[in-house]
Amino acid sequence: MPRWAMVIDLDKCTGCQACVIACKAENNIPFVSPEQAAMGRTISWMEIIPIVEGEYPRVRVRYIPRPCMQCDNPPCTKVCPVYATFKNEEGLVAQIYPRCIGCRYCTAACPYTVKYFNWYAPQWPAEMRACLNPDVSTRPKGVVEKCTFCHHRLQKAKEKARAEQRELREGDYVPACVQSCPAGAMFFGDLDDPMSTVAQLARSARAFRLLDDLGTEPKVIYLSEGEWYGPRKRA
Amino acid sequence: MDETTLKIERRDFLKLLAGAASGMMLSGYAFNKLAPVSQAYTDWPERIERWIPSVCLQCSGGCGLMARVVDGNVVKLEGNPLHPVNRGRLCPLGHAGLQLVYNPDRIKMPMKRVGRKGSTQWVSISWDEAIDLLAERLGELRERGQPHSLIVFDGRPTGLMGALWERFCHAFGTPNHLSADEPDGMRIAHRLMQGLDQLFGYDLENANYILSFGCQLLDGWRSPVQLARTYGYLRQERPGPRAKFVQIERRLSPTAARSDEWIPIRPGTEGALALGIAYVLIREELYDRQFVEQHTFGFDDWTDARGQRHKGFRRLVLETYRPENVSAITGVPVDTLIRIAKQFASTRPAVAIGSAEATLHSNGAFNALAIHALNALVGNIDLPGGVLIGEEIPFKRWPPIKSDAVAQEGRRRPRLDRAEADAPWLDALPLEALGERILSGTPYEVQAVFLYESNPVFSTPATARFAEALEHVPLVVSFASFMDESTAYADLILPDHTYLEKWQDGPAPPLSGVPTLGVTQPVIQPLYETKHTGDVILALARRMGGTLADAFPWADFKEVLMFSVRGCYEVRYGRVFSEPFEGAFVRQLQERGWWIPQFSSFEAFWKDLVKKGGWSGLFHEYGKWGHIFQTPSRKFEFYSQRLKAELEARAKRRGQPLEALLEELNITARGDDVFLPHYEPAQFAGDESKYPFHLNPFHVLVLNSGSSANLPWMQEIVGLHVHVKWDSWLEIHPETAQKLGIADGDWVWVESPYGKVRVRAKLYPGTMPEVVNIPIGLGHTASGRWASGRGVNPYALIGPAADRLGGLPARYATRVKISKA
DSSP: OOOEEEEEETTTOOOOOHHHHHHHHHTTOOOOOHHHHHTTOOOOSSEEEEEEEEETTEEEEEEEEEOOOOOSSOHHHHHOTTSOEEEOTTSOEEEOGGGOOOOOHHHHHOTTOOOEEOSSOOOOOGGGGGGSOTTSOOOOTTOEEOOOSSHHHHHHHHHHHHHTTSOOOTTTSOOHHHHHOTTOOEEEEETTSTTSHHHHHHTSTTEEOTTGGGOOOOSEEEEOSSOOSSOOOOO | OOHHHHOOOHHHHHHHHHHHHHTOBOHHHHHHHHOOOSHHHHTOOOOBEEEEEEEOOSSSSOOEEEEEEETTEEEEEEEOTTOTTTTTOOOHHHHTHHHHHTOTTBOOSOEEEOSSTTSOOEEEOOHHHHHHHHHHHHHHHHHTTOGGGEEEEESOOSHHHHHHHHHHHHHHTOOOEEEOSOOOTHHHHHHHHHSOOSOOEEOGGGOSEEEEESOOTTTTSSOHHHHHHHHHIIIIISSSSOOEEEEEESBOOHHHHTSSEEEEOOTTOHHHHHHHHHHHHHHTTOSOHHHHHHHEESSSOEEOTTSOEEOOHHHHHHHHOOHHHHHHHHOOOHHHHHHHHHHHHHSSSEEEEOOHHHHSSTTHHHHHHHHHHHHHHTTOBSSTTSEEOOOOOOOOOOOOOOOOHHHHHHHTSOOTTSOOTTOOOOSOOOGGGHHHHHHHTOSSOOOEEEEESOOHHHHSOGGGOHHHHHHHSSEEEEOOSBOOTTGGGOSEEOOOOOGGGSOEEEEOOSSSSSOEEEEEOOSSOOSSSOOOHHHHHHHHHHHHOHHHHHTOOOSSHHHHHHHHHHHHHHSSSOEEOOOHHHHHHHHHHHHTTOOOOOOSSHHHHHHHHHHHOEEEOOOOOOOOHHHHOOSTTSSEESSOHHHHHHHHHHHHHTTSOHHHHHHHHTOOOOGGGGGSSOOOOOOOBSOTTTOOEEEEEEOOGGGGGGTTTTOHHHHHTTBGGGTBOSSOOEEEOHHHHHHTTOOTTOEEEEEETTEEEEEEEEEOTTBOTTEEEEESSOOBSSSOTTTBTOSOOGGGSOOOOBOTTSSSBOTTOEEEEEEEO
């Protein structure tokens, strides 16, 4: 069984946010009004976290694209009282909307703040409903949602491979953000396949994981030269 | 369960198998045919999914698209992997094309004004009626012998639509096909030093040192995806030593943040720094002697035909631009300057890139000359990793126009933006000077204005008075898709399709030096009663008849496109887009002079062109010196003979000595210095004692100069590094803010001699202490529900100042004061 993982090369990332919008388009993520946005209710499964450090003129700005880490040891699933969020057999942290009761325990438990609550039913002007992705359901009011690693693309890739009577190949299944990245800073594949690009990059001396010391075992691996927070650890 | 739903036709079953095999149909289809579980299931439409290649026209970057169309609706835009500009990648604006097409604020049909001007009271009319009306009004202009009083403001003057407008103006009889595109002063340097009035490309992928003078390489410059791809490639993919990227800029922009070194510089002094670098190169003999000797003019002192001695660039620089002098002007420390200069000289190929930011100043043209001179000093013109002078796309030439007497008479009139004999400046006036001209009726009354992809009321300073100007013009026609600030003054609105509903050419901007043409094709049927502006031009010409109709032998714009791209089929180089390895192979053959025809007929070529998304010239031919240097000396001119000739001619026409003209133009240099790259002191609107800060309006990739402000996705990500959404902000240095008692998020007044705006302050350490920054693109008063009434437009603060030679608006040369609101 593959272990799907993402590698993000921070040395290449330009902070353009193409991944953010590719994700919104792919996953039918509704935009919220400016008033709601001011209350922190913007939904962004993929979000770029900017870090501005230092003082003029020695200022450093870093961008960290942050999808769901799809932790191997996810804190969010442990607190879900209704098994709406769980780690599936392929290592993806799934979110079953009809089961979700909206308690937001998982939202609080996630150290990466990847979980978003639907404060009301998503709203689009009638015209814009025409461009919703038919492969992805829209979410109802009162449930929590998050990045799925574009799980629906995996389903399609599997169906296609099955129809062509072959195994899934590297590149068959790629989330929308990775596909779109203009700088080519994102990679996706099977971490358990030692020959895959992600596995090779994960062995790089530049590799690290966010908040690694929490023991969440995230499957999003970052690459960066120079020092980072905390010790480097191999994925 | 009724019988009909259970019955599976053999054909349907086969279709189903085919669908499963190719993965092209969605599961809804299968359920529809196989399992009539409930009425809801049987009502599911047969989902037909198609992927259609096209080209994104959100900006002028020219990225190839693959549009995913399900049941006639486009549901996703992705990059076309075959397109050499973006290779399957796409920027946030590209993705947000969906919110443009399906935007509820689109103009849905042609409309005619009924209320007073600017009252935004309209009635919808039919297209026939609209074109009749327009033909009648334009016919009157011609009858009155005033065809020249029609002005076309064209926001996309490159490519076939620009050519079609030009042709229309030619046949109609007006010289006024005017660009409403954002100017870039580097063009003036290219004209004066190389005799080429065009923007050049830069082969950044092969450069080892990139010295950017404010160029927003990663914030929307020219082709965002191509630049981001290049950046990623230079950082981690390219083998060998890593390229160094230095950003000289008055703000720590995202581009500066991603550079190896950010050098803050006082606004408007970029030219001085370039000359300081030139000093080190010359003084230490680090310049490319061979190139300078063989291919440049005016480096050393020289004697002209009349035996008169002239000063060379070397002497000027060594006498005037010692690092300590330059440091005092620019605020860049001497050691930084020397270090950068030595790196620039020793890390070949090194390339210096200018920008609108460095040239839209009172001294813009001279800054441009100084920056471009660096490329000649290191001999990096027309070399891999250097400045590339691109070839045009080989469109098939259109048949010549036979214009009638009225048109010929009209074309003889001066252009609205040209200086008359008695005005001092050299260049055509920038867009912002034209509002005033329209109002004052100089050099003639303007009777009609066409607005194509341009919104001058929003995108020029308020001091340009474009709103009043449009109110003043008897006939304003807008081809906009949205009710923007300028369209509000239109008498007639003839809405264009969005780019996902139409045929168009999508040329790649000059960057790689290789001519590349993408084809924009309709991926969905037009949603509303809109019409391709190209078709409108053709219909209008037909309706007006005579030589005007004869000039347009095409039925619709698609025919124009097909006629023109035949040129790409007929030239014996290039190829329809293909896989990178195939393209590399064919390029190698073609570089060695081999040519293998790919298609046996134009029809086959066209079919493949549309299927793959475009055509590329594949390679850049180096060493065409005769083409690259079209100057009097046929060399790169440090000493611009063209500038000298133009200035002297103007002085002569005005019957004054050159000295007096320079005085009037406020040029401080005298003698030979005038025609050499030199630093003219930057001038600013607003007295420093009263207005202590420089205002730096800056571009943000996702706002696209304001045209994407009505896309909610863009509003959600606009101010990433300062955590602002759906609003403008003022970037201010933390210590400056503290002195003024301003905390992060406070409302402040920003006031210039020309206006004031209220905006929230954000403390950003990437701000220079004497500069404040406001993004360009928000502060709409119209343009849709999400754009209107959000944030501020920094153009409300900017004055009408222009470059000394006249061609460039001084958009970055205004001072402001800040006070807590």
